[in-house]
Amino acid sequence: MADKQHGPREQRDQKEPTRALDKASRVIEALAAESGLAPADIADACDIPRSSVYRVLDGLVDVGWATADDDGNYTLSLDWLRLADAARASRTEWDGVLPVMRSITARTGMTSFLTVASGDETVCVECAQGHAIDSVILRPGRVLPLHAGAAGRVTLAYFDDDAIERYLARAPFPAYNENTLVTVEQLRDDIAETRSHGYALSDEDVTLGIGAVGVPILDPADGHVIAALSAGGFVDEVLAMQESFAELLREGVKAIQDAQHH
DSSP: OOOOOOOOOHHHHHHHHHHHHHHHHHHHHHHHHSBOOOHHHHHHHTOOOOHHHHHHHHHHHHSSSSSTTTTEEEOOOOOHHHHHHHHHOOOGGTTTTTHHHHHHHHHHHEEEEEEEETTEEEEEEEEETTTGGGGGGTTTTEEEEEEEEEHHHHHTTTOOHHHHHHHHHHSOOOOSTTSSSSSSHHHHHHHHHHHHHSSEESSSSTTEEEEEEEEEEOTTOOEEEEEEEEEEHHHHHHHTTTHHHHHHHHHHHHHHHHHTTT
């Protein structure tokens, strides 16, 4: 018997949970970017009706994922730390990465990061803290777009050409500051330079005063980029030592991949 076709009402009913989750995700991302937000600010940031924002916030508070202060401003709760730890622990393919990253940080003083490609972003899943940690925007659980930062830009550079074209079709991109690469022309030049050097250099394109070097981690089976290993700190140090940092990161990638096969 042929499958019964869904009518308009059934189709709307099926889409409602997806819409609700999308709104909740956008509210959570807004709170992750800045704590102590009023519902009106969240509605503006997420382009969601204020009534919907209130419903999402009430739900987050009910399950313990957000808190409200006496002024009616909302912040993510500490339960997210437990969820983040659980998510990181579940990434067993990266079990051997932290000792490698700590070694890189000990040798350079830089904060080192492991980020994984996730759609049009890179997500930080691990870091080893260096001396500039308070100035570096990336932390475990935080994301960067593919057009900014050493981790994001090296990931973009090693995407296949079709994926790169799909991403660049959305340019121009939002800028963190005047150094952020936002146009198609700027990013094409950067992709070519990154592929030529084998690493991406972040020269204050996310945070003023901070630089970083990032190298790709490729899947040995098919050569696709799956992650990036990067190190960041005060920009003068990074610019002066970028080649040696890149080589040290490549050694780190090899050590990580060797550990995965033992």
